Amino acid sequence: MFSVSARTQYAIRAMVHLAMREGHTATAAEISAAEHIPAKYLEGIMSRLKLSALVDSERGKNGGYRLAGRPEDISMLAVIEAMDGSVRPVSCLGSQTNCSATAAGPSCLPKKFWGGLKEAIDAYLGSKTIRDVVEG
Amino acid sequence: MFSVSARTQYAIRAMVHLAMREGHTATAAEISAAEHIPAKYLEGIMSRLKLSALVDSERGKNGGYRLAGRPEDISMLAVIEAMDGSVRPVSCLGSQTNCSATAAGPSCLPKKFWGGLKEAIDAYLGSKTIRDVVEG
DNA sequence: ATATATTCCTACTATCCAGATAGGAATTAC
DNA sequence: GTAATTCCTATCTGGATAGTAGGAATATAT
Numbered sequence: 001m002f003s004v005s006a007r008t009q010y011a012i013r014a015m016v017h018l019a020m021r022e023g024h025t026a027t028a029a030e031i032s033a034a035e036h037i038p039a040k041y042l043e044g045i046m047s048r049l050k051l052s053a054l055v056d057s058e059r060g061k062n063g064g065y066r067l068a069g070r071p072e073d074i075s076m077l078a079v080i081e082a083m084d085g086s087v088r089p090v091s092c093l094g095s096q097t098n099c100s101a102t103a104a105g106p107s108c109l110p111k112k113f114w115g116g117l118k119e120a121i122d123a124y125l126g127s128k129t130i131r132d133v134v135e136g
Numbered sequence: 137m138f139s140v141s142a143r144t145q146y147a148i149r150a151m152v153h154l155a156m157r158e159g160h161t162a163t164a165a166e167i168s169a170a171e172h173i174p175a176k177y178l179e180g181i182m183s184r185l186k187l188s189a190l191v192d193s194e195r196g197k198n199g200g201y202r203l204a205g206r207p208e209d210i211s212m213l214a215v216i217e218a219m220d221g222s223v224r225p226v227s228c229l230g231s232q233t234n235c236s237a238t239a240a241g242p243s244c245l246p247k248k249f250w251g252g253l254k255e256a257i258d259a260y261l262g263s264k265t266i267r268d269v270v271e272g
Numbered sequence: 273a274t275a276t277a278t279t280c281c282t283a284c285t286a287t288c289c290a291g292a293t294a295g296g297a298a299t300t301a302c
Numbered sequence: 303g304t305a306a307t308t309c310c311t312a313t314c315t316g317g318a319t320a321g322t323a324g325g326a327a328t329a330t331a332t
Contacts, residue, residue, distance in 0.1 A: 057280090194299095198307080
């Protein structure tokens with residue numbers, strides 16, 4: 001239950017790897033080898049991280065990736081959201097559309113419960129940073 | 137991210153429905169109609185709830201289901217675990233087997249982070265009961 | 273300039289599982 | 303004995319996840 005995608009786990013390991021390089025670039029190939037992540041698959045992950053402005057990249061020879069900020073300023077929530085979008089236990093959270101549960105009536109009792117779960121998860125993930133993970 | 141299966145949402149709505157029946161039995165067909173849950177699919181859900189001793193059942197004519205305890209004594213964690221097992225963001229939590237991340241070494245930095253997430257989720261889900269949800 | 277190393281882009285494939293359906297067997301009330 | 307119900311087993315299907323493939327664009331070094 002509530003399992004995290006391989007993609008997200010890979011992304012976090014990649015970010016941790018970059019954090020330990022302390023500003024020096026690391027190539028996707030290097031990260032792939034060090035963290036046991038399929039090389040081609042990792043490329044797509046790095047692209048997403050770039051799109052979310054969590055890493056900077058340099059193309060061409062001697063290129064590679066580096067963190068776009070200090071490890072203590074990058075929340076785990078940001079990394080996870082870059083991979084799989086915002087935390088949303090049920091799809092009706094954050095959208096106006098009614099789910100099947102409310103098709104016949106105005107109220108959906110569990111909605112507040114799910115909202116609370118989202119808040120609990122967001123609070124934890126938002127409070128942790130790459131630095132916290134690096135320090136174990 | 138962290139989306140909850142339809143099965144779990146159905147199960148919760150079914151439990152809430154039973155709670156509102158205050159000890160009287162409700163048939164699967166009745167719950168299905170009231171909560172807009174596919175009838176045959178709901179049967180399997182009720183079986184699981186029974187297996188986890190969250191509901192009692194009576195077979196045959198005038199049979200049906202009722203809560204196996206008071207709504208305030210049934211935690212949401214128990215209901216969710218009955219559907220999809222225990223909260224486990226990453227598979228290495230709760231098992232001794234090493235994941236690919238640790239194949240080449242003894243340590244996995246993110247493990248503590250994931251453990252903390254599990255605890256945060258368990259704490260929230262464990263603190264809420266069917267009664268809380270019924271009261272909205 | 274040319275070779276090389278890298279990111280970046282698009283498309284494809286395979287596997288797995290959630291969600292749902294179907295048919296009937298076992299059980300009980302009346 | 304009939305109707306209503308839970309219970310059991312098997313099967314189908316769509317979509318998502320994980321991973322692969324091939325190459326275009328870009329930058330560096332010599």
